[in-house]
Amino acid sequence: MRTTRVTKTVLFAVGVLGGVVAVQLLWPLLLSAQAGAGDAEFNIQATLPTHEQRVRVYRPVRPNLPPERLQQITRAFGMQGQPSARGGVLALDQGSKILRIDPNTGAMFYEDTSQVGARGARSLPNTGQAGSRADQFVRNNDLLPQSASRRNVEVVSLLRQNQQGDQTSSEPHEVHVNYEFKLRGKPVEGPGAKATVVLGQGGEVIGFYKAWREVEEGREVTTRSAGSAVAELRRKGMWSLTRQAGGRVREVRITRARAAFWAEAIGRQQTEIEPVYIFEGTVRRLDGAEIPFMQKVSAVADKAEETWPGSPPQPPRQ
Numbered sequence: 158m159r160t161t162r163v164t165k166t167v168l169f170a171v172g173v174l175g176g177v178v179a180v181q182l183l184w185p186l187l188l189s190a191q192a193g194a195g196d197a198e199f200n201i202q203a204t205l206p207t208h209e210q211r212v213r214v215y216r217p218v219r220p221n222l223p224p225e226r227l228q229q230i231t232r233a234f235g236m237q238g239q240p241s242a243r244g245g246v247l248a249l250d251q252g253s254k255i256l257r258i259d260p261n262t263g264a265m266f267y268e269d270t271s272q273v274g275a276r277g278a279r280s281l282p283n284t285g286q287a288g289s290r291a292d293q294f295v296r297n298n299d300l301l302p303q304s305a306s307r308r309n310v311e312v313v314s315l316l317r318q319n320q321q322g323d324q325t326s327s328e329p330h331e332v333h334v335n336y337e338f339k340l341r342g343k344p345v346e347g348p349g350a351k352a353t354v355v356l357g358q359g360g361e362v363i364g365f366y367k368a369w370r371e372v373e374e375g376r377e378v379t380t381r382s383a384g385s386a387v388a389e390l391r392r393k394g395m396w397s398l399t400r401q402a403g404g405r406v407r408e409v410r411i412t413r414a415r416a417a418f419w420a421e422a423i424g425r426q427q428t429e430i431e432p433v434y435i436f437e438g439t440v441r442r443l444d445g446a447e448i449p450f451m452q453k454v455s456a457v458a459d460k461a462e463e464t465w466p467g468s469p470p471q472p473p474r475q
Contacts, residue, residue: 197406197440199391205383206416208343208432208456213377215340215418215430217370220263222247231256233298234267234362264423265300265367272363273331273355276315281332282360284310291334291354294362301336301352301367304345308337331363332356338369340418346435346453349420349427368423375429379458383414386434386454389461405443409450413437419453432456 227239227247236254240247247258253271258264282290288310295301314327336352338345348368355364381389414436421427434454439447 198408199387200408200410201387201414202410202412202438203414203436205387205414206434207383208380208416208434210380211377212380212432212456213341214375214432214457215372216375217262217427217430218373219261220371222258222260222263227258229298230258230265230300233294233300234365259423262370262423263367264369265365267365268355269357269363272357272361278328279330279358281312281329281358282356284312284332286360287332287356288334290356290360291362294354295336295352300365302338302369302371304338304340305336305352305369306339308335310334338420340372340430343417343432344415345418345420345430346433347420348422349425368420370420370423370427370430372430378431380432380456381458383416383434385458386456387411387436389454390436390452406440407443408441409438410441411436411438416456431460 224239231238231240231249234254234256236249236251236256238249238251240249240256240258242248242260247260249256254269255267257266281287288307291310292307295305311333312329313331313333315330316325316327332355334354334356336354338350338352350369352367352369353365354362355366357363414434417433417435418430419433420430433456435451436454437449437451439449441447
């Protein structure tokens with residue numbers, strides 16, 4: 158059982174439509190700007206992945222949201238009427254229920270504020286029941302594309318402390334069913350590829366958060382090899398790796414590597430969802446401290462990495 162605070166999920170969901178998924182963006186914690194690529198030893202302890210030599214990128218497209226579709230969505234959450242344009246999003250508020258839809262991407266935020274984060278004991282479904290309930294909900298209401306699949310199920314608890322402050326207890330509060338996305342069999346990573354169904358008392362859906370763009374196939378590109386991506390990481394990515402932690406670097410150790418696609422945060426402009434290589438591992442400074450990192454490198458053969466990455470890499474939701 159994972160203990161966390163419900164407010165973390167609320168902040169994430171608000172960021173979906175506000176353009177800043179702040180709690181999801183984690184810059185790689187690495188090294189000082191004085192160190193150059195030639196100063197650090199690169200040690201690859203992972204099997205390097207592959208992309209097909211020719212790959213289609215994906216273009217974000219505006220979702221089809223006619224009145225009948227909007228009505229279907231509002232009914233799914235037990236609401237009536239249709240959301241109307243407000244501050245760049247489609248919004249509907251009814252009692253304690255709040256619905257927001259981004260008309261440009263299809264990203265969505267729904268909460269019953271009387272239940273999400275409210276204290277009190279609840280009768281929750283077990284993880285198997287919750288997964289099946291969430292799958293049925295998104296399928297019956299066409300809320301996720303076929304590229305989505307269930308990633309995991311989390312029981313979220315609230316910590317309670319007695320008045321003396323010397324004892325705490327954990328109280329199961331909600332069940333979060335998390336979804337991930339794939340394109341052409343490859344995972345899509347990044348803050349723009351996440352969805353969660355939140356279940357409360359008796360398995361009722363009390364929250365739904367979707368950060369995802371409607372997409373279609375775009376141009377075909379030639380990909381670079383993972384070895385070439387490592388060279389690009391050393392050539393330009395090293396500067397971004399060395400910027401934040403302070404202290405010169407002795408070694409960069411890559412312990413995990415994977416081929417994926419990358420989706421930026423919903424509020425960031427992204428013209429193409431492109432293939433990338435994602436590297437994880439640790440860096441060791443001269444003082445012996447080891448710091449974890451995660452860095453993406455474009456897999457498009459003729460694309461050079463920015464010296465300061467356009468968006469911060471972040472680990473996938475566990």
